[in-house]
Amino acid sequence: MTRAAAGSTVSATEEHERRSIRYHSLRALYRKEMADHVTSKRFIIILILVIAMTIASVYGAVTGIKSAIMNAAVDKNASFDASYMFLKLFTTGGSSIPSYMSLIALIGPFIGLILGFDSINAEKNNGTLNRLVSQPIYRDAIIIGKFLASSTLIVVMVLSTGIAVGCAGFLASGIRPSGEELVRVLIYLLYTIVYICFWLAMAMLFSVFTRHAATSALASIALWLFFAIFMSLLAGIIANAVYPVNTEYEQAVNALNNYNLNLNLNRISPYYLYSEAGSVLMNPATRAINAVSFAQLVGALSSYLPVGQSLLLVWPHLVGLLALSFAAFTISYVGFMRQEVRGN
Amino acid sequence: MKKTSRMLTKRAGRSVCALLAAGLLAVTAIPMQAAAGEEEAPPEIVTEAEAGKVTFSTDYPRVTVKPGGSSTFPLYITNTGSEESTVELSAEDLPEGWEGRFKGSSNEVSMVHVGASQKKEDSPSLSYSLTVPEDTKEDTYTISLSAKGGDVDEVLALTVKVDAEEKKIGAGDFSTDYAQQEGVAGTKFSYTTTLTNNSGENMTYSLSAEGAPEGWNVTFTPSDTSSATSSVPVDAGASSTIKAAVVPAQNVTAGEYPITLVAACAGETLELPVTVRITGTYSLTATTPTGNLFASAYAGEPKDVVLSIQNTGNIDLSAISLKAQASTDWVVTFDQDTINTIPAGESVEVTAHITPAKDAILGDYVTMITASNDAVSSDCALRVSVQNHTGWGIVAVAIIAFLVLGLVLIIRRFGRR
Numbered sequence: 001m002t003r004a005a006a007g008s009t010v011s012a013t014e015e016h017e018r019r020s021i022r023y024h025s026l027r028a029l030y031r032k033e034m035a036d037h038v039t040s041k042r043f044i045i046i047l048i049l050v051i052a053m054t055i056a057s058v059y060g061a062v063t064g065i066k067s068a069i070m071n072a073a074v075d076k077n078a079s080f081d082a083s084y085m086f087l088k089l090f091t092t093g094g095s096s097i098p099s100y101m102s103l104i105a106l107i108g109p110f111i112g113l114i115l116g117f118d119s120i121n122a123e124k125n126n127g128t129l130n131r132l133v134s135q136p137i138y139r140d141a142i143i144i145g146k147f148l149a150s151s152t153l154i155v156v157m158v159l160s161t162g163i164a165v166g167c168a169g170f171l172a173s174g175i176r177p178s179g180e181e182l183v184r185v186l187i188y189l190l191y192t193i194v195y196i197c198f199w200l201a202m203a204m205l206f207s208v209f210t211r212h213a214a215t216s217a218l219a220s221i222a223l224w225l226f227f228a229i230f231m232s233l234l235a236g237i238i239a240n241a242v243y244p245v246n247t248e249y250e251q252a253v254n255a256l257n258n259y260n261l262n263l264n265l266n267r268i269s270p271y272y273l274y275s276e277a278g279s280v281l282m283n284p285a286t287r288a289i290n291a292v293s294f295a296q297l298v299g300a301l302s303s304y305l306p307v308g309q310s311l312l313l314v315w316p317h318l319v320g321l322l323a324l325s326f327a328a329f330t331i332s333y334v335g336f337m338r339q340e341v342r343g344n
Numbered sequence: 345m346k347k348t349s350r351m352l353t354k355r356a357g358r359s360v361c362a363l364l365a366a367g368l369l370a371v372t373a374i375p376m377q378a379a380a381g382e383e384e385a386p387p388e389i390v391t392e393a394e395a396g397k398v399t400f401s402t403d404y405p406r407v408t409v410k411p412g413g414s415s416t417f418p419l420y421i422t423n424t425g426s427e428e429s430t431v432e433l434s435a436e437d438l439p440e441g442w443e444g445r446f447k448g449s450s451n452e453v454s455m456v457h458v459g460a461s462q463k464k465e466d467s468p469s470l471s472y473s474l475t476v477p478e479d480t481k482e483d484t485y486t487i488s489l490s491a492k493g494g495d496v497d498e499v500l501a502l503t504v505k506v507d508a509e510e511k512k513i514g515a516g517d518f519s520t521d522y523a524q525q526e527g528v529a530g531t532k533f534s535y536t537t538t539l540t541n542n543s544g545e546n547m548t549y550s551l552s553a554e555g556a557p558e559g560w561n562v563t564f565t566p567s568d569t570s571s572a573t574s575s576v577p578v579d580a581g582a583s584s585t586i587k588a589a590v591v592p593a594q595n596v597t598a599g600e601y602p603i604t605l606v607a608a609c610a611g612e613t614l615e616l617p618v619t620v621r622i623t624g625t626y627s628l629t630a631t632t633p634t635g636n637l638f639a640s641a642y643a644g645e646p647k648d649v650v651l652s653i654q655n656t657g658n659i660d661l662s663a664i665s666l667k668a669q670a671s672t673d674w675v676v677t678f679d680q681d682t683i684n685t686i687p688a689g690e691s692v693e694v695t696a697h698i699t700p701a702k703d704a705i706l707g708d709y710v711t712m713i714t715a716s717n718d719a720v721s722s723d724c725a726l727r728v729s730v731q732n733h734t735g736w737g738i739v740a741v742a743i744i745a746f747l748v749l750g751l752v753l754i755i756r757r758f759g760r761r
Contacts, residue, residue: 140755288705296705299671301727303708312732313706315740326747330754337758 025137029145037115037153046111046157053103054161058168060097061089065173068092083304084284086177087184089169090162091282100165101282104158104192105275106228111157112199113220115150118213119204120336125212143336147204147329154196162189183307188281191314194321195274199224201328208332208339227269235265259291270324277317280310289313398423398431398458400491400498402472407544408505412478415544416580417502419446420467421458421491428460431493439485441477446470458496472502480506516542516549517583518607518614526621529598529658533590533620539576539607540583549607549614550575551586556603559593576607590620597658597688598624624659628686630715630724633693640729644702646675649726653683653715654691661686661717666694669712670728673701676711683715704730 037043065088072080093099098106120143123129133139162185169175177185202223206216239262243254266272280286284304288296305313402417409415421431432455433446446453448470456470472489489500517540525533541547551574553562563572567585578584588605605616631637633652641647655661664683668676679695686692698711713724 140758144755287707292705293703295672296701296703297671299669299674299709299711300705301708301710303729305706308734308737309706309731312734312737315737319740319743322744323747326751330751333754334758 021136022138022141025135026141026145026148029137029141030149033146033149034152037149042114043153046114049107049110050157050161053107054100054164054168056097057093057100057103058089058165058172060094061092061099061165061169062172063094063097064092064099065089067095081285084181085173085175086166086169086181087282087284089165089173089175090185090188091279100161101188101278102275104161105195105271105278108158108192108196109199109224109228109271111154112150112196112201113203113217113224115153116146116200116203116207117217117220118207119146119150120207120332121210121216122207122213140333140337143204143208143333147200150200151193151197154200155193158189158192158196162192180307184281184284184310187307187311188278191274191277191281191318191321194318194325195270198270198321198325198328201325201332205328205332205335208335227271231269231272232266235262238262238265256291263290267320270321273317273320277314277321280314284310286310286313397425398429398491398496398498400489400500401464402500402502405501406503406505408507409474409476411476411480411482411506411508414473414475415504416471416473419470419472419489419500420464421456421462421470422464422467423458423460423462426460427495428458429494429496430455430457431491431496431498434490434492435472436488436490437485438487439480441480442485442487443475443477444472444487446472455493456491474502474504476504476506482506482508516540516547516578516607516609516612516614518605518616520588520616520618523617524619524621526623528623528625529592529596530594531592531622533592535588535590535605535618537586537588537605537616538583539578539586539614541578541580543611544580546577546579547609547611548575548577549609551588552606552608553588553590554604554606555601556590557593557596557601559596560601560603561589561591562603562605563589563591565589588618590618592620592622595658595689596622598622622658625657626659626661626720627655627657628661628664628715628717628720628722629654629656630713630722632724632726637725638727638729639698640731641698641700642733643700643704643730646697646699647728649696649698651694651696651713651715651724652691653686653694653722655686655688657720658688660688661720664715664717666696667714667716668696668698669714670698671701671704671709671711674704674709674711675699676713698726698728700728700730706730706732 065085068080090100093102120129123132129142132142166177166185170177199220203216203220206219207213210216210219239258242261243250243258245251245254245258267276276289280289284306285302287300287303287305399422401420401422404417407415407417423429433453435444435446438444446456448456448468453470456468459466474487484503484505487502487504489502491498491500518537519540520535520537522535525535527533539549541549551564556562564574564576565572565587566576567587572589576584576586590603592601599622601620601622603618603620605618607614607616630651630653633650639647639649651666653664653666662685664686666678666681666683668678670676675697676699677697679697683692683694696713700709708727708729711726711728713726715722715724
């Protein structure tokens with residue numbers, strides 16, 4: 001609007017100056033946010049969470065792989081696939097400890113939620129936001145700076161846990177990664193970053209539109225619980241209602257439709273999307289993500305997909321997760337920009 | 345009989361000698377049978393009948409020789425008596441200029457020992473070789489060979505006809521029992537041949553094979569050696585067994601191959617026609633020209649795979665049909681379903697159009713391609729990897745770029761406050 005009014009009268013130097021102010025203000029806010037996060041007590045909580053998760057999953061993977069090998073050595077029927085061993089460090093769990101993959105799918109969102117749930121409304125309630133917007137800075141720098149600072153922390157944390165799991169697993173088991181495995185792990189970590197950033201955006205969305213930090217925290221946790229736990233239950237209920245499979249006849253007629261509906265409903269959940277993408281990326285033997293008929297399996301050889309083909313199988317997942325994150329951030333951005341801060 | 349006579353000899357002592365010698369002449373006409381009958385006869389009569397006889401003989405006492413030629417007479421001395429003796433050999437009535445000598449085990453001899461009861465087989469290898477001078481007139485000559493010594497006085501008359509036009513006594517013979525043999529390609533054929541020298545002279549035959557196709561190998565091995573040879577000596581009147589081994593070329597096609605085995609010497613050329621029949625072997629191999637049995641295809645889109653159908657047998661194959669066995673809903677067609685003929689050793693390239701099912705999952709499938717006719721069939725297992733188009737990945741990147749652009753636009757729109 002301003003731009004339309006100023007239009008042609010704004011000279012090139014002014015435009016440049018404005019940009020540089022914008023950049024500087026964004027950088028100052030980004031640094032401030034980072035400093036706040038790193039020195040805060042909640043950062044220590046996240047750190048403990050992440051370290052515990054890493055140690056537990058490495059321990060689980062090493063014991064799990066060891067017992068699988070022992071099993072295969074003793075029991076003739078049990079087989080152990082020795083290919084892509086490095087990836088197994090991420091996908092194998094111990095007897096009671098979930099694998100790194102399932103742990104991060106469940107706990108990862110929590111990191112995003114903790115970093116973002118009170119980012120706007122807490123400052124609003126403290127009155128610090130009031131002071132901030134009275135500074136000669138653009139208002140969008142505040143929300144962008146907060147988001148960037150939090151997502152930087154997420155990137156650092158995800159990469160360091162991923163690399164830590166790989167290194168610790170290598171030290172404990174001696175499993176050396178191949179180039180392809182490293183590529184797969186890196187792509188998987190990228191998916192993880194996008195996934196957790198979605199939850200950060202979600203938490204920020206709640207913090208923009210709710211007045212109290214407690215409300216936004218509860219709302220984000222409720223959403224997380226819903227997607228992580230209840231969504232699959234709900235999908236099952238709906239699928240069974242639409243395509244009942246109670247009798248043998250119904251099973252014969254509806255089984256495939258029931259499964260497909262269940263699957264598609266589940267895919268609304270970012271938790272499911274992320275888990276599915278991870279299982280395809282980290283398990284090269286996965287050749288399809290939809291229901292496979294016996295007819296499709298005639299003449300199929302058990303083989304591994306190359307990275308490119310695995311990636312082509314799950315690109316919609318990445319696009320979906322990114323779209324969800326962008327949508328959440330855009331809504332919170334627009335909402336924040338339109339809010340009357342001074343009136344508070 | 346020998347034993348009895350020996351015992352008698354001891355008992356009678358030297359005094360019997362005179363009696364024996366007298367009997368020797370007297371019993372000359374008595375055949376062996378009479379002597380055989382003696383066993384039952386009482387000993388005192390045996391003494392009388394004991395007198396043996398030394399005979400002096402040859403196989404062919406009448407021969408024809410060219411002027412300047414020569415002839416060898418094998419001589420046999422037998423003795424039906426129990427007395428050993430040593431006789432002196434000599435030739436009488438030898439015409440002027442003729443040369444004759446007795447030979448015994450490679451030396452010239454003039455005396456020979458005659459054992460007691462010596463039969464023809466036991467006779468020492470004694471022979472008389474006669475050389476007729478060039479200028480001898482055509483005529484019939486008689487030479488008397490005599491063996492004298494002790495009580496023995498035997499004369500053997502040899503009649504030698506000198507004839508300038510003397511021909512070979514008989515043509516040589518080169519034959520085998522099984523002149524026609526058959527087998528599959530790769531068989532080594534072996535002919536056991538007999539080469540007979542019916543001429544009067546020792547001959548050395550050079551052996552060869554004619555009419556064998558290129559790449560074939562024919563070798564001759566005499567039965568008394570293990571190594572192959574190209575010439576073999578055969579004594580006059582003797583025969584030699586020679587093994588002729590025929591090894592056909594590696595890529596021989598089925599059919600009949602007549603080969604002539606030739607034994608040639610100075611005077612004659614003997615031919616032995618033999619036939620090798622190579623029976624056909626059917627063999628077919630289906631593969632790709634490069635041997636690469638992997639192909640990648642996209643679901644629902646045809647993929648061309650060039651196949652190479654090779655006739656690895658030695659018979660032309662005809663009416664070879666191509667079939668494919670693939671997963672459900674896959675379509676495999678060939679640019680020619682039936683190959684009319686593949687000549688032996690040749691190959692034909694056929695293109696297979698493999699279309700994976702639309703809903704084929706990513707990864708590897710096996711597609712079996714079978715080439716067969718009534719006689720033979722061959723499978724070719726192709727590994728077909730179903731892939732996704734990379735284009736979809738670009739679509740993903742485009743959508744992500746679009747999202748980023750949207751966000752930037754929103755920030756621009758609202759970021760001025």
